[in-house]
Each structure stands twice: as C-alpha cells, then as structure tokens.
Amino acid sequence: MSTATARKASPRDAGLTPTLRGAGRESILSRTAAMLIMGIFTLYFLIPIFWLLVSATKTQDQFTSTAPLWFTPEAIPNFISNIGRLFSYDDNVFIKWIVNSVLYAGLGAFVSTIIASMCGYALAKYGFRGREAVFNVVLSGVLVPATALALPLFLIFSKIQLTNTFWAVFLPSIVSPFGVYLARIYAASSVPDELLEAARLDGSGELRTFFTVAARLMAPALVTIFLFQFVAIWNNFFLPLIMLRDQTLFPVTLGLYAWNSQISQIPELRSLVIVGAFVSIVPLIIAFLSLQRFWSGGLAAGSVK
Numbered sequence: 001m002s003t004a005t006a007r008k009a010s011p012r013d014a015g016l017t018p019t020l021r022g023a024g025r026e027s028i029l030s031r032t033a034a035m036l037i038m039g040i041f042t043l044y045f046l047i048p049i050f051w052l053l054v055s056a057t058k059t060q061d062q063f064t065s066t067a068p069l070w071f072t073p074e075a076i077p078n079f080i081s082n083i084g085r086l087f088s089y090d091d092n093v094f095i096k097w098i099v100n101s102v103l104y105a106g107l108g109a110f111v112s113t114i115i116a117s118m119c120g121y122a123l124a125k126y127g128f129r130g131r132e133a134v135f136n137v138v139l140s141g142v143l144v145p146a147t148a149l150a151l152p153l154f155l156i157f158s159k160i161q162l163t164n165t166f167w168a169v170f171l172p173s174i175v176s177p178f179g180v181y182l183a184r185i186y187a188a189s190s191v192p193d194e195l196l197e198a199a200r201l202d203g204s205g206e207l208r209t210f211f212t213v214a215a216r217l218m219a220p221a222l223v224t225i226f227l228f229q230f231v232a233i234w235n236n237f238f239l240p241l242i243m244l245r246d247q248t249l250f251p252v253t254l255g256l257y258a259w260n261s262q263i264s265q266i267p268e269l270r271s272l273v274i275v276g277a278f279v280s281i282v283p284l285i286i287a288f289l290s291l292q293r294f295w296s297g298g299l300a301a302g303s304v305k
Helices: 002-055 075-125 131-142 146-159 166-173 177-190 193-201 206-217 219-234 238-243 252-260 269-304
Strands: none
Touching: 002 269, 075 131, 075 166, 075 177, 075 206, 075 219, 075 252, 075 269, 131 177, 146 166, 146 238, 166 238, 177 219, 193 206, 206 219, 219 269, 238 252, 252 269
C-alpha cells in the first residue's frame, strides 16, 4: 500500500518540486534584495549620527588628523571635556536653548495632541451641518508647508506685538492638521457609539466621556500625534529664525545655527557646534525608543482603519 502510494505520488511530486524550489529561490532572492536595500538606507541614516558621536569625542586638532569614523584612545576624556565646555560656554546659554526646545516641543506637542484629539473625536462622533466641509478644510492644511505660513504668521504676531516672545513660537506649534486627521480616523473605528451612549446614560458629561472613555481607547493614536508633533517642533528652524531676536529665547536648532555662523571669527565654536548637534538629537532618540511600541502600532492601525 505504501509502495503504491509512493508510486502515485511520485509524478505529482516531480511536477511540484521545481515550482516549489523556484518559489523558494524567488522568495530568498526577494528577501535578500529587500534586506540589502533596507541595510543600505539604514547605513545612510545612521552613519551621520555615528560620525557625530565619534566627532564629539575629539579635540579641535583631531578633527582633521584622525580617522573620521573611528574613536581615538582619548575618546572618553575628550567627550567629557567637550560636554563640559558646551554647557559652560557663554554663561550656560546651551542649557537655556535645550530648555527652550523642551518647552516648545514638549508643551507644544502635549497641547497640540489634546486639541487635535478633541477635534478629531468631534468630527468622528458628532453629526452637524458642514462637518465634512470642516474636515476637508482641516485636511487641506496637511498639504500646506509650514515654511509658507511663517511669513504671514510673522506679520500677524508683529501686529499684536508678540514677536520675539515665547508665544511667537509656541502658539503656531499647537496646531496640527495631520493630528486632527489621524484622530478622526482612529476615533471613528476604535470608539463604539454604544459605549458613548452607555456613558451618557450613566450621567457622564461630554467632556468627562471624552477624557475617561474615548481618550483611553484612542491612546495609540494620541501617542503617535504627540511624537510626530514633538519631532516637527523640535526640528522647526525657519519659524524661530524669523520670530526671535533674543538669544535666550532660541531653541537649540537656532542657537547652533547662530554659533555656526560665527565659526569664521571664533574657530573654537566648530567643536561646540558638533557636540551640540549630537546632544540635541539625544532627546529625539529617547522619545522614539521609549514610544516606539505605541506610535508604530497607532500609525499602522490608523492607516488600516
């Protein structure tokens, strides 16, 4: 019986084996090509960060006399010395820039997330005349580049005498059309209408229902909105450039630009700019690594829903 089965199965297996082998080879080749491309792009993005790390461990003279992508024997003492000079230079102004960036990005992203989530929730769960028109207007804001709005914002803030103040950078940062878009999509799919009705029957007000029921269900989307807005504000350069004149109000990006523009007169600033650039990306790396599990899941769920 087993011999007959083997004889019958043999021709079919003979026909399938080449196909399976071909599919296996194709799969291996496709995966290898995909991994190779991803590896190249990963190196493309990581090599500048590694160069910053290596350069932050060198003295001014070692920048041109040592290997650009490898450490020197005095790397650790040099790094500690460079960090000390960075934070103490010009009456600790770099610390002020870091604090300003944390306030602009952290507080701005937090307020922006709350506003965007409430707007998205309202557009998803409340029926009112002109809802789609409002959503389309908000959605069109995603397509407008931030640099195109910088000059009109400067004219508006100049009219109300808010230029060169904390509010000139903070207030424009709390608006996120992409956040409203993502919050609406996520709220429409993840917050059941029956659950909201049950909360209302229990006597919960609309504001309390949002913060105690809807916001918890929308948590992955809220983390995604916060992280995207945090990175956008942290890297924002053009708006602070035209709004601010007082050096103590600069975010770290604008402060490093100011130092870099003085390198021809003060050569020692070159090493401080490099070390400062490395230190300035550390909060972004920490935010991405700590919130990666939430924002990647929220972004994937939002794109599917």
